Amino acid sequence: MATDDISKLIGRVSLKDRAAFSELYRLTSPKLFAICVRILRDRTEAEEALQEIYIKIWQRADRYASGETNPMSWLSAIARNHAIDHLRARKPVANTIDEAYDLADSAPDPERTAINTAEGRRIDNCMNELEADRADAVRKAYVEGLSYQELAEMFGTPLNTMRTWLRRSLLKLRECMER
Amino acid sequence: MTTQNPESGDSRRDQVIAGEYVLGVLSADDRRKVEARMVLDRAFAAMVDHWQSNLTSFDDTYEPIVPPPKVLATVERRLFAEQSTAAAVSAPTGFWNSLAVWRMLTLASVAALVTVATFSSGVLTPQNQTRPLVAELAGEGSATINLLAQYDAGSGALKVTPVAAKQAEAKSLELWLIEGDNPAKSLGILPQTGEGEIVIPQELRSKFGEGVTLAVSVEPFGGSPTGSATGPVVAVGKTRLP
Numbered sequence: 001m002a003t004d005d006i007s008k009l010i011g012r013v014s015l016k017d018r019a020a021f022s023e024l025y026r027l028t029s030p031k032l033f034a035i036c037v038r039i040l041r042d043r044t045e046a047e048e049a050l051q052e053i054y055i056k057i058w059q060r061a062d063r064y065a066s067g068e069t070n071p072m073s074w075l076s077a078i079a080r081n082h083a084i085d086h087l088r089a090r091k092p093v094a095n096t097i098d099e100a101y102d103l104a105d106s107a108p109d110p111e112r113t114a115i116n117t118a119e120g121r122r123i124d125n126c127m128n129e130l131e132a133d134r135a136d137a138v139r140k141a142y143v144e145g146l147s148y149q150e151l152a153e154m155f156g157t158p159l160n161t162m163r164t165w166l167r168r169s170l171l172k173l174r175e176c177m178e179r
Numbered sequence: 180m181t182t183q184n185p186e187s188g189d190s191r192r193d194q195v196i197a198g199e200y201v202l203g204v205l206s207a208d209d210r211r212k213v214e215a216r217m218v219l220d221r222a223f224a225a226m227v228d229h230w231q232s233n234l235t236s237f238d239d240t241y242e243p244i245v246p247p248p249k250v251l252a253t254v255e256r257r258l259f260a261e262q263s264t265a266a267a268v269s270a271p272t273g274f275w276n277s278l279a280v281w282r283m284l285t286l287a288s289v290a291a292l293v294t295v296a297t298f299s300s301g302v303l304t305p306q307n308q309t310r311p312l313v314a315e316l317a318g319e320g321s322a323t324i325n326l327l328a329q330y331d332a333g334s335g336a337l338k339v340t341p342v343a344a345k346q347a348e349a350k351s352l353e354l355w356l357i358e359g360d361n362p363a364k365s366l367g368i369l370p371q372t373g374e375g376e377i378v379i380p381q382e383l384r385s386k387f388g389e390g391v392t393l394a395v396s397v398e399p400f401g402g403s404p405t406g407s408a409t410g411p412v413v414a415v416g417k418t419r420l421p
Contacts, residue, residue, distance in 0.1 A: 069232070
């Protein structure tokens, strides 16, 4: 599945080309359906979500800026955002962003920094700089759409500890990616 | 989420909130707040985009699952049920030589295009001045051509991609730039092959900006003999930032 082909198909869909839409669906729906199934953990809901996602893709294709964003990444973001919105509406979680964030300074480990710079700044390298369980929590939050509460239960930590883990991990990742 | 000072620790907090949004751990209310701020605050929207492109490699974890065929059928029914009857009625033959088709084409679609452009909330693609200008030039109904024009200010190249161009028999499509109430200026003839670029004359490049109108008219082969549009305008649209 060449990135260029997907990009061109999205361009044609933005001009309401139905054949291009079917082709785009054929090429990309298995990935987006997998996202829905994994996050919603319910086949019927995943099928309904997939419908809504492709309707959004049809309507928003004109906002895709080719050349700047990987087209699969753009499509996956629409799918993940839809599935997560559905999940959070079904099972509400606490509002947090207006509260205080506990963000201690994190000094990078000099040896690891050297290795990382030599290898480039891919997210995988930066994930390796995190403690294993924290990296695992970051990945599970993204891939499965888990809430802080679910992550805290899964990793056996208090809720606030999990929030601090993930927020500090995000800061470390950002600092690592920008080195 | 109040106004943040980028020089202070608030910027680190913003980075974390942007990351939490992309991870998906925020509540529904918080997600709406983040999206509202992305529309208003480009620096913040860039942080979200940055996280999105960094974390997208986790998408490799999702092993593709082919959905049941009924999903696409339902989507297409929902999207196209109304339009398909209209298209069946208006499908013409001999497109370029049919006066009936030309009469049918009106400028009414301009309003629809402008609506599309302003509807864009920028949640997924925040505005960015360095992007090329684009215009979608649409006629009315499925029988017409649709063109996507992309203008690169750096090279002065205007790339025009017809999507459903019909056979042009001894006719040329001429592209026009209309700025406010000024007379249309010819930008050149679209390549007969379908896809191609027109390099905009240096003296016209300064006229390109958001909100100028691009139009395509049907002219005698080789272009308008008079220097202004003589044939029917088959497509028109305003430039905007994608």
